[in-house]
Amino acid sequence: MSIAENLSIVRSQIDRACINAGRDPGSVTLVAVSKTHTPSKVLEAVALGMQHFGENRVEEAQGKITAVRAQGSSSLVWHMIGHIQSRKVRDVAPLFDVVQSVDSVKLASKLAASAPKTRRLKVLVEVNVSGEESKQGFSCASWQEERAVFDEFAASIHEIAGFRAIELAGLMTMAPIVEDMEQARPVFARLRKLRDALQEKLGLPLPELSMGMTDDYPVAIEEGATIVRIGRAIFGERQVVQANNPAL
Numbered sequence: 001m002s003i004a005e006n007l008s009i010v011r012s013q014i015d016r017a018c019i020n021a022g023r024d025p026g027s028v029t030l031v032a033v034s035k036t037h038t039p040s041k042v043l044e045a046v047a048l049g050m051q052h053f054g055e056n057r058v059e060e061a062q063g064k065i066t067a068v069r070a071q072g073s074s075s076l077v078w079h080m081i082g083h084i085q086s087r088k089v090r091d092v093a094p095l096f097d098v099v100q101s102v103d104s105v106k107l108a109s110k111l112a113a114s115a116p117k118t119r120r121l122k123v124l125v126e127v128n129v130s131g132e133e134s135k136q137g138f139s140c141a142s143w144q145e146e147r148a149v150f151d152e153f154a155a156s157i158h159e160i161a162g163f164r165a166i167e168l169a170g171l172m173t174m175a176p177i178v179e180d181m182e183q184a185r186p187v188f189a190r191l192r193k194l195r196d197a198l199q200e201k202l203g204l205p206l207p208e209l210s211m212g213m214t215d216d217y218p219v220a221i222e223e224g225a226t227i228v229r230i231g232r233a234i235f236g237e238r239q240v241v242q243a244n245n246p247a248l
């Protein structure tokens with residue numbers, strides 16, 4: 001299937017999930033996850049109207065974003081969605097428009113210190129609400145049962161929101177891999193409720209919920225996703241196997 005055919009299916013599924021949930025289809029941003037795919041695939045998606053792209057490795061993104069910009073596509077929005085190693089932090093802010101994978105206060109502080117002076121860097125805080133050990137992010141699976149878990153996370157959110165150079169826009173999560181996407185629904189609902197509880201406690205707007213990938217995005221949208229990150233359903237199976245990268 002071509003990228004054009006894939007995109008038209010994904011877009012109509014997004015519209016359908018929005019209608020099911022009584023939401024405006026314009027309230028969901030589709031991020032095309034282009035990791036392992038070439039700049040020419042990105043440009044193909046751009047020609048089909050795509051504006052938001054996601055990458056999970058700084059090194060790979062550097063070459064790709066530079067190549068795509070050289071083709072004149074400079075108004076795209078690039079999202080960093082993967083774990084950021086300390087030694088790579090300084091390269092992130094100049095390259096990306098949104099960092100979805102902020103998993104510590106220390107990382108937020110380093111990103112703030114390296115953010116361009118001309119614009120605030122938009123960030124989302126990555127949360128592990130499934131309790132799976134393999135997942136990155138703040139561990140918040142038990143926030144509804146354990147008050148201390150919630151309070152500690154709220155304190156971190158408060159601190160991150162305080163960095164001037166970054167704009168904290170919301171939360172991101174990855175659901176576990178499951179056979180039936182319905183099984184992921186409680187994880188998405190838990191992230192939404194956590195966001196609501198934080199907004200209430202801190203009096204802070206956290207409008208964005210980035211959740212939902214190829215295997216589960218319709219359910220994520222029904223549970224309130226404002227950003228979905230979709231790779232395989234748009235570009236097909238990933239091109240390169242990078243053994244050192246668990247996110248692939």
Ligand SMILES: *Cc1c(COP(=O)(O)O)cnc(C)c1O
Pocket residue numbers: 033035056081082174213214215229230231232233247248
């Ligand atoms: C790879 C990746 C995606 C996209 O996954 P697909 O299953 O191909 O849609 C989304 N989010 C993150 C964080 C990823 O690493």
